[in-house]
Amino acid sequence: MAKTLRLILADQLTREIASLKDLDAERDVVLMAEVMEEATYVGHHKQKLVFLFAAMRAFAEELRGEGVTVDYVALDDPDNAGSLGGEVKRALERHGCDRLTLTEPGEWRVLEMMQDWREEFDVDVVIREDDRFLCSRARFEAWAHGRKGLRMEFFYREMRKETGLLMDGDAPEGGQWNYDVENRKSLPKGVTPPRRARFAPDATVREVMALVEARFPRNFGTLDHYGWGWTRAQALEALDAFVREALPRFGDYQDAMKAGEPFLFHGVVSPYLNAGLLTAREVCDAAVAAYEAGAAPLNAVEGFVRQILGWREYVRGVYWLKMPEYRDANALGAERKLPDLYWTAETDLNCLAQCVGDTRDHAYAHHIQRLMVLGNFALLGGFRPREVQDWYLLVYADAYEWVELPNVQGMALFADGGMLASKPYAASGAYIDRMSDYCKSCRYDVKAKTGDDACPFNYLYWDFLIRNEATLGRNPRLAMPYRNLSRMPRERVDEIRADAARFLDGLPATYEG
Numbered sequence: 001m002a003k004t005l006r007l008i009l010a011d012q013l014t015r016e017i018a019s020l021k022d023l024d025a026e027r028d029v030v031l032m033a034e035v036m037e038e039a040t041y042v043g044h045h046k047q048k049l050v051f052l053f054a055a056m057r058a059f060a061e062e063l064r065g066e067g068v069t070v071d072y073v074a075l076d077d078p079d080n081a082g083s084l085g086g087e088v089k090r091a092l093e094r095h096g097c098d099r100l101t102l103t104e105p106g107e108w109r110v111l112e113m114m115q116d117w118r119e120e121f122d123v124d125v126v127i128r129e130d131d132r133f134l135c136s137r138a139r140f141e142a143w144a145h146g147r148k149g150l151r152m153e154f155f156y157r158e159m160r161k162e163t164g165l166l167m168d169g170d171a172p173e174g175g176q177w178n179y180d181v182e183n184r185k186s187l188p189k190g191v192t193p194p195r196r197a198r199f200a201p202d203a204t205v206r207e208v209m210a211l212v213e214a215r216f217p218r219n220f221g222t223l224d225h226y227g228w229g230w231t232r233a234q235a236l237e238a239l240d241a242f243v244r245e246a247l248p249r250f251g252d253y254q255d256a257m258k259a260g261e262p263f264l265f266h267g268v269v270s271p272y273l274n275a276g277l278l279t280a281r282e283v284c285d286a287a288v289a290a291y292e293a294g295a296a297p298l299n300a301v302e303g304f305v306r307q308i309l310g311w312r313e314y315v316r317g318v319y320w321l322k323m324p325e326y327r328d329a330n331a332l333g334a335e336r337k338l339p340d341l342y343w344t345a346e347t348d349l350n351c352l353a354q355c356v357g358d359t360r361d362h363a364y365a366h367h368i369q370r371l372m373v374l375g376n377f378a379l380l381g382g383f384r385p386r387e388v389q390d391w392y393l394l395v396y397a398d399a400y401e402w403v404e405l406p407n408v409q410g411m412a413l414f415a416d417g418g419m420l421a422s423k424p425y426a427a428s429g430a431y432i433d434r435m436s437d438y439c440k441s442c443r444y445d446v447k448a449k450t451g452d453d454a455c456p457f458n459y460l461y462w463d464f465l466i467r468n469e470a471t472l473g474r475n476p477r478l479a480m481p482y483r484n485l486s487r488m489p490r491e492r493v494d495e496i497r498a499d500a501a502r503f504l505d506g507l508p509a510t511y512e513g
């Protein structure tokens, strides 16, 4: 039998990963490497780097505990070649392996690179499918084939039937597929979100923190509030705490935002899921078990399962179906440079200051902050999709291109022209006011439409519709706002355009990222 080198990437930290399935602990070598190329292709948030390096080191120890030979190349190893390819080459030579086995990566860029390795290293290269997902790439392609629009809701229903999750025979549990009409409430006074499972760094994590501070001092974010777990046991503890304490009200307050409360009733499990410390199936099963035990209502559990079984699987399918062209799509011709406030949080728009601040402090913001504040502002402002993509890819601990890109291009920016969303998620200040307490302590007046004190989201919203009328004017889901626009006096339209131009031109945009 061939002596096999098995490469494990930073987001493949599970014993169940395809490339370890037939591991022969006596003969094979597992390679794990912290390399500058991956750590710097965007300037990742410091917490993301610490989380991944710490989790990689813990997983390597776990494998060693099983008697597996792990060749672990740390970032500060003086012989570190700096790239994945360089480390694979060195390890193949060092261990005299004649086969390289790996699991397909989560990014197009990395897969392209790996496809050259057979020729480059002159060994047998086996790239296995990543079967951690509930829907394979081939299954998604079959579903998408011949469809005009790829609406998530229809995909989700098929996944419910295929997995049997929340099914009552052939019918959806409770009679409906989706309970969102019961969700999306704002947070009433007196409702206090539960404390979340956060983990104090141990000696190994502190060592990684020092390494990251020394090597990446200028990267976005702070380590001051670091609380991510780095082992599977901790990830399970975080999941368990979520299911017990937050899941019952997840649906109700899924879209709510509150200053100083970054996590509210959300799962806060995406970094663990995406890195391999939790599986999608076990997270869904834990939520369904709470429902079956009467510990969480159906609207919460269905809403949560839909995020994972529906959205997460769906965006991955879209990514592989549409890459590489998907990255360059810019259907609305957005060409403005991303303003500095995304990097500094220095802005008098309180909603943006809060959401960038949470992102900087925790490498986390929940979905509505990402979509309806940060993404909405990028959409209305017409910021360049490639810069917005890079920002989202680097600021969150859970960010990988397969999940970030469809969310940015399709959901936040409508840059794919409506393949993913039937209309842009554009909203004025009224939405943010309804769903948050941000406007109460903002220097702008959310009710005012014109003048220096008017909430910028109000005139930016109309300016966006005016600017993009040629592309969006016939969208049936925008019929109402365009009808209102057609009734607006010319002077009002000119005023909106002037207010928006003055505001956007006045935003400093000097950062190179």
Ligand SMILES: Cc1cc2nc3c(=O)[nH]c(=O)nc-3n(C[C@H](O)[C@H](O)[C@H](O)COP(=O)(O)OP(=O)(O)OC[C@H]3O[C@@H](n4cnc5c(N)ncnc54)[C@H](O)[C@@H]3O)c2cc1C
Residues within 6 Å of the ligand: 265, 266, 267, 268, 269, 270, 271, 273, 274, 304, 307, 308, 311, 312, 313, 315, 365, 366, 367, 368, 370, 371, 375, 392, 393, 396, 398, 399, 400, 403, 404, 407, 408, 411, 412
């Ligand atoms: C512009 C933008 C960029 C995003 N970038 C990422 C990213 O890089 N990585 C990432 O994991 N998620 C991304 N999301 C999706 C979502 O915001 C995060 O998954 C979620 O906020 C993670 O927090 P949570 O674990 O508390 O999620 P919860 O609200 O508790 O949801 C549970 C789980 O469902 C999954 N999920 C929910 N919504 C989505 C979605 N739209 N797409 C894919 N999975 C989803 C996640 O795995 C999440 O952990 C992005 C959303 C937007 C609008």
Ligand code: SF4
Residues within 6 Å of the ligand: 348, 349, 350, 351, 352, 428, 429, 430, 432, 433, 438, 439, 440, 442, 443, 444, 445, 446, 455, 456, 457
């Ligand atoms: S008033 Fe406008 S800018 Fe201020 S927090 Fe509300 S939505 Fe944001």
